[in-house]
Amino acid sequence: xxxxxxxxxxxxxxxxxxxxxxxxxxxxxxxxxxxxxxxxxxxxxxxxxxxxxxxxxxxxxxxxxxxxxxxxxxxxxxxxxxxxxxxxxxxxxxxxxxxxxxxxxxxxxxxxxxxxxxxxxxxxxxxxxxxxx
Amino acid sequence: xxxxxxxxxxxxxxxxxxxxxxxxxxxxxxxxxxxxxxxxxxxxxxxxxxxxxxxxxxxxxxxxxxxxxxxxxxxxxxxxxxxxxxxxxxxxxxxxxxxxxxxxxxxxxxxxxxxxxxxxxxxxxxxxxxxxx
Numbered sequence: 673x674x675x676x677x678x679x680x681x682x683x684x685x686x687x688x689x690x691x692x693x694x695x696x697x698x699x700x701x702x703x704x705x706x707x708x709x710x711x712x713x714x715x716x717x718x719x720x721x722x723x724x725x726x727x728x729x730x731x732x733x734x735x736x737x738x739x740x741x742x743x744x745x746x747x748x749x750x751x752x753x754x755x756x757x758x759x760x761x762x763x764x765x766x767x768x769x770x771x772x773x774x775x776x777x778x779x780x781x782x783x784x785x786x787x788x789x790x791x792x793x794x795x796x797x798x799x800x801x802x803x804x805x
Numbered sequence: 806x807x808x809x810x811x812x813x814x815x816x817x818x819x820x821x822x823x824x825x826x827x828x829x830x831x832x833x834x835x836x837x838x839x840x841x842x843x844x845x846x847x848x849x850x851x852x853x854x855x856x857x858x859x860x861x862x863x864x865x866x867x868x869x870x871x872x873x874x875x876x877x878x879x880x881x882x883x884x885x886x887x888x889x890x891x892x893x894x895x896x897x898x899x900x901x902x903x904x905x906x907x908x909x910x911x912x913x914x915x916x917x918x919x920x921x922x923x924x925x926x927x928x929x930x931x932x933x934x935x936x937x938x
Contacts, residue, residue, distance in 0.1 A: 683899075691903045698909040737910065756911045764904060765925055766816075770824045771900055772926040776831040777870065778889045782926045789922035792898055793905040793915045 677718060685720055689728035697737060697748060699799040705750040708738065810851060818853055822861035830870060830881060832932040838883040841871065 675692050677685060696702035708729075709717065715725045729746060732738040736754035740746050754760075768789075775785050808825050810818060829835035841862075842850065848858045862879060865871040869887040872880050887893075901922075908918045 691906065694910055695902065695906040698906040735907075753910050753912065756908070756913050760907070760911060764908060764921065767900070767904055768922055768925040769828065769929055771897060772922065772929055773824065773828040773831040774868075774893070775889070775897060776926065776930060777827055777886050778893060779886070780889050782923060782930070785926050786919050786923035788897065789901055789905065790915060790919035792901040793909065793918050796902055796905055797909060797915070 675714075675718060677720070686724050686727040686731070689725065690731055693728070693732060694737060695796060697753075698796055701799065702748050704748050704753075706748045707744070708746040708748065710745055808847075808851060810853070819857050819860040819864070822858065823864055826861070826865060827870060828929060830886070831929055834932065835881050837881050837886075839881045840877070841879040841881065843878055 675689065677688055679685075681688065683691075693702065693708070702708075708714070711722055711725045711729060715722045718725075729738060729740065733740055737749055738746055739749055739751075772785055775788075776782075780788075808822065810821055812818075814821065816824075826835065826841070835841075841847070844855055844858045844862060848855045851858075862871060862873065866873055870882055872882055872884075874880065905918055908921075909915075913921075
Protein backbone atom coordinates (compact mmCIF):
# COMPACT_ATOMS: atom_id res chain seq x y z
CA UNK A 673 0.00 0.00 0.00
CA UNK A 674 1.35 3.35 -0.99
CA UNK A 675 0.65 6.18 1.43
CA UNK A 676 1.84 9.68 0.68
CA UNK A 677 1.56 12.22 3.49
CA UNK A 678 1.77 15.96 3.07
CA UNK A 679 3.20 17.31 6.30
CA UNK A 680 2.59 20.90 5.12
CA UNK A 681 -1.12 20.31 4.57
CA UNK A 682 -3.86 21.83 6.73
CA UNK A 683 -5.41 18.35 6.80
CA UNK A 684 -4.32 16.47 9.93
CA UNK A 685 -2.12 13.41 9.34
CA UNK A 686 -4.70 10.94 10.72
CA UNK A 687 -7.30 12.35 8.30
CA UNK A 688 -4.90 12.03 5.35
CA UNK A 689 -4.32 8.42 6.36
CA UNK A 690 -8.08 7.78 6.57
CA UNK A 691 -8.64 9.42 3.18
CA UNK A 692 -5.94 7.45 1.44
CA UNK A 693 -7.07 4.11 2.81
CA UNK A 694 -10.67 4.84 1.82
CA UNK A 695 -9.49 5.93 -1.64
CA UNK A 696 -7.47 2.71 -1.84
CA UNK A 697 -10.62 0.69 -1.14
CA UNK A 698 -12.73 2.77 -3.53
CA UNK A 699 -10.23 2.37 -6.36
CA UNK A 700 -9.84 -1.34 -5.73
CA UNK A 701 -6.16 -1.07 -4.84
CA UNK A 702 -7.22 -2.48 -1.46
CA UNK A 703 -9.61 -5.42 -1.66
CA UNK A 704 -11.88 -6.96 0.98
CA UNK A 705 -9.79 -9.15 3.28
CA UNK A 706 -6.50 -7.53 2.26
CA UNK A 707 -4.14 -7.09 5.21
CA UNK A 708 -2.97 -3.64 6.29
CA UNK A 709 0.35 -3.05 8.05
CA UNK A 710 0.29 -3.24 11.83
CA UNK A 711 0.01 0.05 13.68
CA UNK A 712 3.65 -0.23 14.69
CA UNK A 713 4.93 -1.01 11.20
CA UNK A 714 2.93 1.70 9.51
CA UNK A 715 3.95 4.32 12.05
CA UNK A 716 7.60 3.34 11.61
CA UNK A 717 7.38 3.27 7.81
CA UNK A 718 5.78 6.70 7.68
CA UNK A 719 7.78 8.17 10.55
CA UNK A 720 4.65 9.23 12.40
CA UNK A 721 3.27 8.67 15.88
CA UNK A 722 1.68 5.34 16.87
CA UNK A 723 -1.36 7.24 18.14
CA UNK A 724 -1.89 8.86 14.76
CA UNK A 725 -2.09 5.50 13.00
CA UNK A 726 -4.21 4.12 15.84
CA UNK A 727 -6.66 7.01 15.51
CA UNK A 728 -6.99 6.49 11.76
CA UNK A 729 -7.48 2.72 12.08
CA UNK A 730 -10.03 3.19 14.87
CA UNK A 731 -12.08 5.62 12.81
CA UNK A 732 -12.02 3.25 9.85
CA UNK A 733 -13.03 0.37 12.12
CA UNK A 734 -15.91 2.40 13.53
CA UNK A 735 -17.03 3.24 10.00
CA UNK A 736 -17.03 -0.47 9.21
CA UNK A 737 -14.29 -0.23 6.56
CA UNK A 738 -11.69 -2.26 8.50
CA UNK A 739 -11.68 -5.18 10.90
CA UNK A 740 -9.13 -5.67 13.65
CA UNK A 741 -8.31 -9.25 14.65
CA UNK A 742 -5.96 -10.61 17.26
CA UNK A 743 -4.57 -13.14 14.81
CA UNK A 744 -5.13 -11.76 11.34
CA UNK A 745 -4.26 -8.23 12.36
CA UNK A 746 -5.88 -5.33 10.52
CA UNK A 747 -7.74 -6.26 7.34
CA UNK A 748 -10.04 -4.53 4.89
CA UNK A 749 -13.68 -5.36 5.77
CA UNK A 750 -14.33 -8.77 4.18
CA UNK A 751 -18.03 -9.05 5.13
CA UNK A 752 -19.47 -6.35 2.89
CA UNK A 753 -18.92 -2.62 3.17
CA UNK A 754 -21.50 -0.52 4.99
CA UNK A 755 -24.06 1.10 2.69
CA UNK A 756 -25.34 4.64 2.35
CA UNK A 757 -26.83 5.16 5.81
CA UNK A 758 -28.92 8.14 6.82
CA UNK A 759 -26.04 9.28 9.02
CA UNK A 760 -23.60 9.13 6.11
CA UNK A 761 -26.04 10.91 3.80
CA UNK A 762 -26.42 13.70 6.39
CA UNK A 763 -22.64 14.09 6.79
CA UNK A 764 -22.10 13.99 3.04
CA UNK A 765 -24.66 16.72 2.42
CA UNK A 766 -23.21 18.89 5.15
CA UNK A 767 -19.71 18.66 3.73
CA UNK A 768 -20.89 19.14 0.15
CA UNK A 769 -22.83 22.22 1.33
CA UNK A 770 -19.67 23.73 2.73
CA UNK A 771 -17.79 23.12 -0.54
CA UNK A 772 -20.71 24.27 -2.70
CA UNK A 773 -20.97 27.51 -0.73
CA UNK A 774 -17.31 28.37 -1.24
CA UNK A 775 -17.57 27.44 -4.92
CA UNK A 776 -20.71 29.53 -5.41
CA UNK A 777 -19.22 32.60 -3.70
CA UNK A 778 -16.24 32.31 -6.05
CA UNK A 779 -18.56 32.21 -9.04
CA UNK A 780 -18.49 28.53 -9.92
CA UNK A 781 -21.84 27.50 -11.43
CA UNK A 782 -24.05 24.66 -10.24
CA UNK A 783 -23.26 22.80 -13.45
CA UNK A 784 -19.50 23.25 -13.06
CA UNK A 785 -19.67 22.11 -9.44
CA UNK A 786 -21.63 18.98 -10.33
CA UNK A 787 -19.25 18.30 -13.22
CA UNK A 788 -16.26 18.66 -10.91
CA UNK A 789 -17.83 16.16 -8.48
CA UNK A 790 -18.46 13.74 -11.29
CA UNK A 791 -14.96 13.94 -12.72
CA UNK A 792 -13.29 13.58 -9.32
CA UNK A 793 -15.37 10.44 -8.64
CA UNK A 794 -14.55 9.04 -12.05
CA UNK A 795 -10.81 9.75 -11.85
CA UNK A 796 -10.65 8.00 -8.51
CA UNK A 797 -12.48 4.91 -9.71
CA UNK A 798 -10.42 4.85 -12.92
CA UNK A 799 -7.38 4.04 -10.79
CA UNK A 800 -9.10 0.72 -10.10
CA UNK A 801 -6.65 -2.04 -10.85
CA UNK A 802 -4.55 0.64 -12.44
CA UNK A 803 -0.89 1.43 -12.05
CA UNK A 804 1.03 -0.13 -9.19
CA UNK A 805 1.15 2.64 -6.63
CA UNK B 806 -27.34 37.10 10.81
CA UNK B 807 -28.51 33.79 12.15
CA UNK B 808 -25.77 31.43 13.28
CA UNK B 809 -26.61 28.01 14.61
CA UNK B 810 -23.80 26.05 16.23
CA UNK B 811 -23.82 22.34 16.94
CA UNK B 812 -21.66 21.81 19.99
CA UNK B 813 -21.93 18.01 19.60
CA UNK B 814 -20.59 18.07 16.05
CA UNK B 815 -17.18 16.71 15.05
CA UNK B 816 -16.73 19.94 13.08
CA UNK B 817 -14.82 22.50 15.16
CA UNK B 818 -16.79 25.62 16.15
CA UNK B 819 -14.58 28.01 14.15
CA UNK B 820 -15.16 25.88 11.04
CA UNK B 821 -18.93 25.87 11.59
CA UNK B 822 -18.77 29.65 11.86
CA UNK B 823 -16.75 29.91 8.64
CA UNK B 824 -19.17 27.57 6.83
CA UNK B 825 -22.26 29.47 7.91
CA UNK B 826 -20.88 32.86 6.97
CA UNK B 827 -19.81 31.55 3.55
CA UNK B 828 -23.24 29.95 3.08
CA UNK B 829 -24.81 33.27 4.08
CA UNK B 830 -22.81 35.02 1.35
CA UNK B 831 -23.56 32.29 -1.20
CA UNK B 832 -27.29 32.40 -0.52
CA UNK B 833 -27.37 36.19 -0.61
CA UNK B 834 -28.45 36.51 3.03
CA UNK B 835 -25.19 38.42 3.48
CA UNK B 836 -24.46 40.98 0.78
CA UNK B 837 -21.21 42.74 -0.18
CA UNK B 838 -20.59 45.56 2.28
CA UNK B 839 -22.95 44.15 4.93
CA UNK B 840 -21.58 44.56 8.44
CA UNK B 841 -20.88 41.55 10.63
CA UNK B 842 -21.00 41.68 14.43
CA UNK B 843 -17.76 42.61 16.17
CA UNK B 844 -15.68 39.72 17.47
CA UNK B 845 -16.68 40.61 21.01
CA UNK B 846 -20.41 40.82 20.27
CA UNK B 847 -20.54 37.63 18.27
CA UNK B 848 -18.60 35.68 20.88
CA UNK B 849 -20.95 36.96 23.60
CA UNK B 850 -24.08 36.26 21.55
CA UNK B 851 -23.00 32.71 20.80
CA UNK B 852 -21.42 32.06 24.18
CA UNK B 853 -18.11 31.04 22.61
CA UNK B 854 -14.50 32.11 23.00
CA UNK B 855 -13.22 35.37 21.49
CA UNK B 856 -10.37 33.44 19.89
CA UNK B 857 -12.79 31.14 18.10
CA UNK B 858 -14.57 34.04 16.43
CA UNK B 859 -11.24 35.71 15.73
CA UNK B 860 -9.93 32.56 14.05
CA UNK B 861 -13.02 32.29 11.83
CA UNK B 862 -12.92 35.98 10.83
CA UNK B 863 -9.20 35.76 10.12
CA UNK B 864 -9.62 32.77 7.84
CA UNK B 865 -12.44 34.52 5.98
CA UNK B 866 -10.34 37.65 5.67
CA UNK B 867 -7.42 35.62 4.30
CA UNK B 868 -9.76 33.98 1.78
CA UNK B 869 -10.86 37.46 0.69
CA UNK B 870 -14.48 37.00 1.78
CA UNK B 871 -14.38 39.65 4.55
CA UNK B 872 -12.69 42.98 5.15
CA UNK B 873 -11.69 44.25 8.56
CA UNK B 874 -11.64 48.04 9.04
CA UNK B 875 -10.76 50.18 12.02
CA UNK B 876 -13.84 52.29 11.54
CA UNK B 877 -16.38 50.21 9.66
CA UNK B 878 -15.53 47.06 11.59
CA UNK B 879 -15.97 43.70 9.88
CA UNK B 880 -17.83 43.76 6.56
CA UNK B 881 -18.55 41.34 3.74
CA UNK B 882 -16.04 41.90 0.91
CA UNK B 883 -17.45 44.86 -1.07
CA UNK B 884 -14.79 44.89 -3.82
CA UNK B 885 -15.65 41.67 -5.61
CA UNK B 886 -15.26 38.16 -4.26
CA UNK B 887 -12.17 36.16 -5.19
CA UNK B 888 -12.65 33.85 -8.16
CA UNK B 889 -11.88 30.20 -8.74
CA UNK B 890 -8.11 30.21 -8.23
CA UNK B 891 -5.87 27.26 -8.95
CA UNK B 892 -5.33 26.92 -5.21
CA UNK B 893 -9.07 26.76 -4.57
CA UNK B 894 -9.59 24.29 -7.40
CA UNK B 895 -6.88 22.06 -5.93
CA UNK B 896 -8.43 22.18 -2.44
CA UNK B 897 -11.91 21.59 -3.80
CA UNK B 898 -10.83 18.52 -5.76
CA UNK B 899 -8.98 17.12 -2.77
CA UNK B 900 -12.02 17.44 -0.52
CA UNK B 901 -14.41 16.14 -3.17
CA UNK B 902 -12.07 13.15 -3.65
CA UNK B 903 -12.31 12.31 0.03
CA UNK B 904 -16.15 12.49 -0.10
CA UNK B 905 -16.36 10.61 -3.40
CA UNK B 906 -14.19 7.80 -2.03
CA UNK B 907 -16.40 7.27 1.02
CA UNK B 908 -19.50 7.44 -1.18
CA UNK B 909 -18.07 4.95 -3.68
CA UNK B 910 -17.04 2.46 -0.99
CA UNK B 911 -20.60 2.62 0.36
CA UNK B 912 -21.96 1.87 -3.09
CA UNK B 913 -23.17 5.32 -4.17
CA UNK B 914 -22.87 5.62 -7.95
CA UNK B 915 -21.03 8.37 -9.84
CA UNK B 916 -24.39 9.64 -11.07
CA UNK B 917 -25.93 9.71 -7.58
CA UNK B 918 -22.88 11.51 -6.20
CA UNK B 919 -22.98 14.17 -8.92
CA UNK B 920 -26.74 14.53 -8.42
CA UNK B 921 -26.26 14.97 -4.69
CA UNK B 922 -23.67 17.69 -5.34
CA UNK B 923 -26.03 19.44 -7.71
CA UNK B 924 -29.00 19.36 -5.38
CA UNK B 925 -26.98 20.56 -2.38
CA UNK B 926 -25.70 23.51 -4.44
CA UNK B 927 -29.20 24.31 -5.67
CA UNK B 928 -30.85 24.08 -2.24
CA UNK B 929 -28.28 26.44 -0.82
CA UNK B 930 -28.71 29.01 -3.56
CA UNK B 931 -32.50 28.70 -3.38
CA UNK B 932 -32.32 30.24 0.09
CA UNK B 933 -31.24 33.40 -1.72
CA UNK B 934 -33.47 36.23 -0.57
CA UNK B 935 -35.53 33.50 1.07
CA UNK B 936 -36.90 33.32 4.57
CA UNK B 937 -35.60 35.75 7.16
CA UNK B 938 -33.17 33.63 9.12
